[in-house]
């Protein structure tokens with residue numbers, strides 16, 4: 001119906017809001033920045049509910065759906081949920097699985113806020129037992145009839161260790177326990193934990209996947225059955241990512257494999273150079289042949305060892321400060337996975353709140369520096385670190 005007789009007050013709201021020419025074939029997915037999709041009548045509404053079609057933003061949105069399809073493909077899962085952060089993906093997963101009286105076995109080096117979240121579950125009578133998930137004997141000691149899940153990370157922060165997924169999968173299967181893996185550090189470019197027996201994979205897409213350090217977003221990937229359960233809770237918790245963040249991440253991820261190939265090769269080159277540097281005491285990188293987990297990593301990761309590494313220098317605060325200042329284009333950042341190389345000092349950032357004794361036991365010394373490699377020219381990167389390391393000369 002033409003609105004010929006409408007007044008300015010009304011037209012101001014409606015004019016130009018509908019596109020009349022064909023928009024069916026845009027080269028790239030448009031941004032669906034709308035809280036709702038209008039329905040024609042009650043029959044149309046019924047059909048939309050039946051077909052899980054678009055109605056309201058918190059329930060479904062085309063940009064979230066597009067990103068979900070992409071992540072499911074990359075992680076080799078049946079379905080995915082897109083959440084407003086990695087933490088939202090982790091909390092939605094845990095709350096979907098959690099039952100009062102149940103227990104979770106978690107790795108003792110998990111991302112700090114994942115540990116805090118798991119400790120929070122004590123309030124709801126859910127016990128969490130932190131162990132070294134690289135060690136099956138430690139897991140078996142605490143595994144019992146109440147255990148509902150084992151939760152670990154593909155590559156741990158900041159000591160860069162991995163776990164034996166096949167062995168963990170067998171143990172989980174024998175005991176009817178779900179295996180949850182955080183794949184943020186490795187990404188689906190390096191490994192697909194679902195193909196190695198994990199039941200649920202969570203990702204902070206904020207990091208390597210989006211790769212442009214401009215959006216906070218996360219994902220859960222699993223069977224369609226689990227994702228439907230998690231989705232029902234997600235809609236109630238409101239842990240849904242915005243269309244704009246989903247759109248940005250989808251755009252960022254289109255170049256993910258190109259970036260990761262370079263980030264991984266830069267990490268390997270840097271790890272080798274650092275291990276030969278006289279001022280470096282130790283290098284943690286799974287791609288170094290002398291790393292005790294090299295063979296395991298090679299088997300699981302197919303010669304891709306990720307873009308994260310860490311190394312130890314003299315724990316002298318003044319020298320550390322000077323080293324960070326000397327790093328030229330490499331900056332200190334409280335994030336990782338971006339296209340630019342960044343560094344961090346875990347003892348004063350991610351593990352700042354951990355008692356020193358406990359931190360040292362995990363191998364996080366006061367002289368440990370974490371690197372997330374970018375896509376810079378390899379020689380420039382090596383030169384920058386070699387020059388800044390001169391700080392530790394005397």
Ligand code: PLP
Pocket residue numbers: 085086087088111153157182184185203204205206216217218
């Ligand atoms: N998992 C890991 C391994 C992380 O390093 C982080 C954040 O650094 C998260 C999860 C949380 O991600 P987000 O900041 O997107 O919530």
